[in-house]
Amino acid sequence: MKFALVIPDGVADEPQPSLGGKTPLEAANIPHMDEIARLGIVGQTDNVPASMPSGSDVGTMSLFGYSPLEFHTGRAPLEAAAQGIELQQGDWAVRCNLVNVTNERMTSFTAGQYPSDAAKELLTILQRSQCGDSHWKFHAGVSYRNLLIYRSRGVAAPFTKETQSTPPHDITDQEIAPFLPSGPGADVLRELMTESRSLFEQAAVNQERLRNEQLPATQIWLWGLGQRPAFVPFNQRFGVRGAVITAVDLLRGIGRLLGWQVVEVPGATGYLDTDYAAKGRYAIETLSRPDVDFVVVHVEATDEASHEGGVHEKVHAVEQIDQHIVGPLHSWLKSQGDYRILVCPDHPTFLRTRTHSHGFCPFAMCGTGLNPGGEVGYGETAAAASGHVFPAGWDLMGRFIKG
Numbered sequence: 001m002k003f004a005l006v007i008p009d010g011v012a013d014e015p016q017p018s019l020g021g022k023t024p025l026e027a028a029n030i031p032h033m034d035e036i037a038r039l040g041i042v043g044q045t046d047n048v049p050a051s052m053p054s055g056s057d058v059g060t061m062s063l064f065g066y067s068p069l070e071f072h073t074g075r076a077p078l079e080a081a082a083q084g085i086e087l088q089q090g091d092w093a094v095r096c097n098l099v100n101v102t103n104e105r106m107t108s109f110t111a112g113q114y115p116s117d118a119a120k121e122l123l124t125i126l127q128r129s130q131c132g133d134s135h136w137k138f139h140a141g142v143s144y145r146n147l148l149i150y151r152s153r154g155v156a157a158p159f160t161k162e163t164q165s166t167p168p169h170d171i172t173d174q175e176i177a178p179f180l181p182s183g184p185g186a187d188v189l190r191e192l193m194t195e196s197r198s199l200f201e202q203a204a205v206n207q208e209r210l211r212n213e214q215l216p217a218t219q220i221w222l223w224g225l226g227q228r229p230a231f232v233p234f235n236q237r238f239g240v241r242g243a244v245i246t247a248v249d250l251l252r253g254i255g256r257l258l259g260w261q262v263v264e265v266p267g268a269t270g271y272l273d274t275d276y277a278a279k280g281r282y283a284i285e286t287l288s289r290p291d292v293d294f295v296v297v298h299v300e301a302t303d304e305a306s307h308e309g310g311v312h313e314k315v316h317a318v319e320q321i322d323q324h325i326v327g328p329l330h331s332w333l334k335s336q337g338d339y340r341i342l343v344c345p346d347h348p349t350f351l352r353t354r355t356h357s358h359g360f361c362p363f364a365m366c367g368t369g370l371n372p373g374g375e376v377g378y379g380e381t382a383a384a385a386s387g388h389v390f391p392a393g394w395d396l397m398g399r400f401i402k403g
């Protein structure tokens with residue numbers, strides 16, 4: 001049997017006055033998602049535990065069948081996996097932003113979208129300052145998004161699960177002092193952050209940016225730390241071999257750690273201009289391989305539209321997903337024999353607040369062995385009325401694959 005999961009990121013939303021009281025999903029023309037609802041089951045799933053911040057890393061982990069309460073150890077380990085950095089027992093990954101702090105306030109958590117080549121130079125300077133210490137390894141990523149790895153080499157790290165850190169994007173324009181790392185090992189992180197201030201002040205790349213009236217990176221900001229998550233591989237847990245298509249690094253990382261193939265699609269941007277049709281073609285091509293039973297297609301555009309407060313952009317994005325991904329993928333699956341297909345977002349992203357939210361997401365699934373439940377279409381209202389509720393979102397995957 002072949003399986004497909006399509007994730008319109010953050011598509012779940014509230015009724016919109018500008019859409020006559022309908023949600024974007026209900027206002028959109030999505031005949032293929034509606035067909036899945038008609039042929040199968042519609043319901044609600046809660047993917048983000050109340051105790052955790054809402055985001056794609058937490059929401060998709062649930063969707064993939066793993067409780068984030070048990071398996072989510074931080075963002076940095078997932079990003080490390082996406083970059084192909086292997087964490088050993090006892091190692092820690094720490095997200096290392098290049099930021100601009102002016103007058104002790106977080107002026108820019110991206111240091112003015114710091115360019116990658118200049119970032120690389122700063123990371124080299126940081127690494128040189130750790131010369132003689134074999135535990136710390138800085139890894140340049142893209143732009144301001146970099147990583148710091150603690151290699152244990154038999155020496156336990158000073159951190160624990162109680163070590164607290166704050167994402168710098170949550171404290172824009174605020175004073176940084178109350179948000180510095182705290183808990184076990186926080187002194188080490190603070191020290192590295194302080195050290196970076198004087199190193200960056202003298203760095204030639206920063207001097208040049210100042211001359212060009214661009215924001216310099218004044219220091220690093222360390223956060224999102226964690227150890228390698230102890231995932232049981234997906235194939236072992238569910239008996240199907242997976243692959244994932246996404247433009248988002250965190251999801252690549254989760255995919256790698258679950259033992260999935262990560263399929264790169266040219267033209268996949270993670271934005272509203274993404275090449276939807278290419279994603280649809282690659283989904284079919286990937287699923288037609290003999291060594292793939294299950295494909296995940298993740299599309300970020302619906303989430304981006306919500307962050308920008310673009311109601312019509314959001315409706316348009318989900319219509320594109322329906323037309324260019326769900327439609328072709330479903331008709332191909334029908335032509336192949338036994339199959340199941342599931343559509344579900346990872347978390348709601350409200351147009352009203354322009355940010356990720358907690359709460360239920362609507363899902364629709366159909367295929368072999370899934371009997372129609374008398375639904376007429378896919379959307380939040382139908383999902384709430386259906387009676388199929390997964391308060392622990394990670395239970396849905398077992399139902400989809402095996403139920």
Ligand SMILES: [Zn+2]
Nearest residue numbers: 009055056346
């Ligand atoms: Zn998301």
